[in-house]
Structure formats: C-alpha cells, structure tokens
Amino acid sequence: MIKELCKDILFLSKKAEDATKNDLQVAQDLLDTLKHHEAGCVGMAANMIGVNKKIIAVCTNDGMIAMINPKIVYKSDETYETEEGCLCHEGARPVTRYKKIKVEYLNMKFQHKTKTFTDFPAQIIQHEMDHLEGILI
Ligand SMILES: [Zn+2]
Numbered sequence: 726m727i728k729e730l731c732k733d734i735l736f737l738s739k740k741a742e743d744a745t746k747n748d749l750q751v752a753q754d755l756l757d758t759l760k761h762h763e764a765g766c767v768g769m770a771a772n773m774i775g776v777n778k779k780i781i782a783v784c785t786n787d788g789m790i791a792m793i794n795p796k797i798v799y800k801s802d803e804t805y806e807t808e809e810g811c812l813c814h815e816g817a818r819p820v821t822r823y824k825k826i827k828v829e830y831l832n833m834k835f836q837h838k839t840k841t842f843t844d845f846p847a848q849i850i851q852h853e854m855d856h857l858e859g860i861l862i
Pocket residue numbers: 810811812813852856
C-alpha cells in the first residue's frame with residue numbers, strides 16, 4: 726500500500742529498530758511507496774513512511790529490492806564526494822560515499838543475503854542506511 730511520506734525531522738532523526746517477520750508488510754508498503762515515487766526517488770527507508778524499523782527499499786541493477794536489517798560488512802578504501810537530494814528535505818547536500826560496499830540483509834522471504842554493490846546502487850544504499858541511523862544528509 727502506498728503510504729504518506731513522513732517529514733517530521735524529530736521522528737526521522739531517531740535510530741531505527743531491528744525488523745522482524747511481523748514487519749514484512751512494512752517492507753511491501755515501502756516497495757509500493759517507492760514505486761509510486763519512482764520518477765523522483767531511487768530509494769526509501771521505512772522511517773520515511775513513519776515506521777521506525779530497519780528496512781530500506783532501493784533501485785539496483787537487478788530492479789527494486791527491499792532489504793531488511795541491512796548491515797554493511799565491507800567498504801572499499803575508495804571514496805568519492807557527491808551531492809544527494811532527499812524527498813525528506815529541500816535541495817542537495819554534499820556527502821562522501823564508498824565506491825563499493827558489501828551488504829548483509831534479509832530479503833522478502835526472510836532469507837539471508839550477502840551482496841556487493843558498486844557506484845550508484847551502493848550510494849543509494851548508503852544514503853538509505855544513514856536514514857536508519859537517524860542521519861539526514
Ligand atoms: Zn533520504
């Protein structure tokens with residue numbers, strides 16, 4: 726179900742809690758909401774739809790996926806400076822991102838996955854995982 730976007734900075738600044746199987750509907754809502762905003766948005770974190778759980782939805786080279794309880798287990802030495810925008814606030818802000826990351830997460834079937842991402846998909850994941858930490862760029 727497409728959800729309203731949360732723009733409450735106080736809520737968005739909270740650290741997200743671990744998600745459980747009971748939160749699978751939240752992951753589905755997040756995918757639906759991201760799909761709805763696809764034209765102007767490449768990723769979304771659950772707190773952006775008002776749920777303080779560790780779930781993100783991102784556009785990757787293999788299409789749109791949800792990641793539950795994602796954890797970055799490897800970061801490349803190589804970083805780069807870029808600018809990012811966000812549906813939660815106006816304008817673009819400067820950030821430093823790792824070029825390559827390896828992420829452990831649970832998929833929609835609650836199966837453990839480990840995947841390596843580079844460049845733009847890696848950047849989207851880092852941005853959304855910042856949201857889970859309550860960090861707004
Ligand atoms: Zn954002």
